Amino acid sequence: MLQQQPLTGSGPPNGRGLAVSGHPGMHALGPAHPPSQRRSDGGEAGLEGTENGHEPRRDIGDILQQIMTITDQSLDEAQAKKHALNCHRMKPALFSVLCEIKEKTGLSMRNNQEEEPQDPQLVRLDNMLLAEGVAGPEKGGGAAAAVSAATSSGGMSPDSSLEHSDYKSKLSQIRGIYHTELEKYEQACTEFTTHVMNLLREQSRTRPVTPREIERMVGIIHRKFSSIQTQLKQSTCEAVMILRSRFLDARRKRRNFSKQATEGLNQYFYSHLSNPYPSEEAKEELAKQCGITVSQVSNWFGNKRIRYKKNIGKFQEEANLYAMKTALGASHGDDSPHTPNSTGSGSFSMSGSADLFLGAPPVNGEQSAYQMGLQSNGNWPSRPSPRPGASPDTDHSDNSD
DNA sequence: CTCGATGATTTTTC
DNA sequence: GAAAAATCATCGAG
Numbered sequence: 057m058l059q060q061q062p063l064t065g066s067g068p069p070n071g072r073g074l075a076v077s078g079h080p081g082m083h084a085l086g087p088a089h090p091p092s093q094r095r096s097d098g099g100e101a102g103l104e105g106t107e108n109g110h111e112p113r114r115d116i117g118d119i120l121q122q123i124m125t126i127t128d129q130s131l132d133e134a135q136a137k138k139h140a141l142n143c144h145r146m147k148p149a150l151f152s153v154l155c156e157i158k159e160k161t162g163l164s165m166r167n168n169q170e171e172e173p174q175d176p177q178l179v180r181l182d183n184m185l186l187a188e189g190v191a192g193p194e195k196g197g198g199a200a201a202a203v204s205a206a207t208s209s210g211g212m213s214p215d216s217s218l219e220h221s222d223y224k225s226k227l228s229q230i231r232g233i234y235h236t237e238l239e240k241y242e243q244a245c246t247e248f249t250t251h252v253m254n255l256l257r258e259q260s261r262t263r264p265v266t267p268r269e270i271e272r273m274v275g276i277i278h279r280k281f282s283s284i285q286t287q288l289k290q291s292t293c294e295a296v297m298i299l300r301s302r303f304l305d306a307r308r309k310r311r312n313f314s315k316q317a318t319e320g321l322n323q324y325f326y327s328h329l330s331n332p333y334p335s336e337e338a339k340e341e342l343a344k345q346c347g348i349t350v351s352q353v354s355n356w357f358g359n360k361r362i363r364y365k366k367n368i369g370k371f372q373e374e375a376n377l378y379a380m381k382t383a384l385g386a387s388h389g390d391d392s393p394h395t396p397n398s399t400g401s402g403s404f405s406m407s408g409s410a411d412l413f414l415g416a417p418p419v420n421g422e423q424s425a426y427q428m429g430l431q432s433n434g435n436w437p438s439r440p441s442p443r444p445g446a447s448p449d450t451d452h453s454d455n456s457d
Numbered sequence: 458c459t460c461g462a463t464g465a466t467t468t469t470t471c
Numbered sequence: 472g473a474a475a476a477a478t479c480a481t482c483g484a485g
Contacts, residue, residue, distance in 0.1 A: 310465070310481050311464085312462085312481095312483085313464080333474085352465090354473090355466090358473095359463070359464070365475095435475095
């Protein structure tokens with residue numbers, strides 16, 4: 057690796073080191089000796105080197121030798137040596153030799169897949185994070201938008217604000233973590249890149265380092281870091297997906313309604329047995345009273361109607377019970393704790409209605425004709441056509457019986 | 458663990 | 472488009 061090299065005292069990178077950038081012209085410098093095999097042991101002079109009567113090779117061997125051992129020395133020593141090396145008269149020659157070697161080896165590694173094909177998976181992750189409001193340009197708008205999108209698309213009623221805020225806070229938590237991590241990575245990446253570039257610059261004094269090489273190195277670093285980022289993105293996506301599915305799939309955390317809520321709903325149901333189709337306003341009122349949403353009220357009535365109809369006998373007791381309660385509540389006026397009309401809004405009043413008497417306890421039980429509002433075909437008088445606005449129903453309508 | 462009750466969702470019907 | 476009907480999934484008592 058490229059660790060604690062001279063980086064320390066070597067001061068700001070400057071023209072000297074960067075002279076390399078002119079490397080292509082290096083050939084001009086030297087006589088371009090073929091890079092004949094040098095002996096790493098720097099061995100005795102002699103041998104082929106002396107043939108020419110010159111000793112450039114020996115000099116180069118010396119320099120190489122010194123370079124090889126420079127890291128073993130103390131910092132000061134190394135600095136001094138480095139300086140000496142830089143000024144060595146044979147340095148240009150060595151440089152040119154290295155240039156040539158490089159020329160040959162460089163070609164081979166040139167064609168490695170330089171351009172990464174912009175990973176499609178990464179694009180997908182990015183898009184998703186953006187859509188979820190996790191990535192996006194800074195703050196809240198994104199997250200809020202994502203939440204509202206999620207709720208509306210999921211058919212969630214807008215009044216489940218509790219879960220809503222829960223979701224929101226969890227999402228922004230994820231968002232926060234994601235951004236901190238991302239920033240951390242980016243910072244580390246730049247730091248590391250600068251570090252490496254400094255090193256390369258430093259090294260470029262003694263060996264040829266092309267800008268392209270630096271670029272390549274930077275590219276490698278960036279790729280490494282971006283693969284880490286991809287992992288981060290991936291796990292963030294996963295977290296969001298889990299959160300989302302939990303939030304949207306309410307079935308998974310079904311809670312039974314509170315006793316009080318069920319009471320209120322049943323109260324209404326049995327006191328309107330002949331026509332158990334609460335108007336929109338009535339639903340809203342019930343929802344408010346029971347602490348549930350309007351769509352939950354609708355669900356409840358849907359379920360109740362169908363289940364009641366399917367097995368009237370089973371609900372007999374319950375019907376009697378609520379008929380009694382309602383009767384009591386009506387006769388005592390407002391002192392019943394459960395009477396919904398005590399809310400005073402009066403949009404639906406349960407005051408002793410005709411239905412109540414339909415439901416009068418038959419005492420001897422049995423389903424008999426005691427079908428409370430159901431017609432002989434087992435249906436309620438008529439499937440309530442979507443009636444606009446006015447509620448002719450409530451109580452007075454069914455006194456026709 | 459089983460099983461009935463129950464809230465929610467999906468499909469069908471009108 | 473709302474309700475009915477069918478179905479799913481969880482709860483909670485035993």
